[in-house]
Amino acid sequence: xxxxxxxxxxxxxxxxxxxxxxxxxxxxxxxxxxxxxxxxxxxxxxxxxxxxxxxxxxxxxxxxxxxxxxxxxxxxxxxxxxxxxxxxxxxxxxxxxxxxxxxxxxxxxxxxxxxxxx
Numbered sequence: 055x056x057x058x059x060x061x062x063x064x065x066x067x068x069x070x071x072x073x074x075x076x077x078x079x080x081x082x083x084x085x086x087x088x089x090x091x092x093x094x095x096x097x098x099x100x101x102x103x104x105x106x107x108x109x110x111x112x113x114x115x116x117x118x119x120x121x122x123x124x125x126x127x128x129x130x131x132x133x134x135x136x137x138x139x140x141x142x143x144x145x146x147x148x149x150x151x152x153x154x155x156x157x158x159x160x161x162x163x164x165x166x167x168x169x170x171x172x
Contacts, residue, residue: 058086058092058094059086059160059161060082060083060086060087060133060160060161060163060164060165060167061082061157061160061161061164062081063081063085063160064078064079064082064083064112064156064157064159064160065078065156065157065160066079067081067082068153068156068158069153072109073104074097074098074100074101074111075100075101075110075111075112075115075152075155075159076097076101076105076111076112076114076115076167077098077100077101077111077115077155078112078115078155078156078160079111079112079115079116079119079160079163080093080097080115080118082160083115083116083119083160083163083167084119086167087119087167088163089119092121093118095118096152097111097115098135098162100114100115102141103140103141103142103145105141106141107140108141108142109139109140109141110132110136110138110139110140110143110144110155110159111142112155112156112158112159112160113128113129113136113139113155113159115159116128116132116148116159116162116163117129117159119163120163120166121166121170124166124169128162128163128166131162132155132158132159132162135149135150135158136149136150136154136155136158137149141148150158
């Protein structure tokens, strides 16, 4: 998976790997970044709008693994594209699909990772 992007890995895990949105984003980040933070949250319970405060699981996972100084920008860019940070609002607006949210969160994380490394 060395040449695959975080977006590719997250998309695969979500669509074919039987992972929910939060698990797919966090696992893709771990595989592509090579970092393995200890996630205290059980992400298996954070899909389908069940992340804390009703957040989209994809952005919730991205927040967990993102560098602290990148979280505000991550949230802003995600909300601009998806219409909200909340799962039920995103779904009701139909601006972005669940796979689209996973791919967006993964792409934003990967951008942040590249900026950190550069």
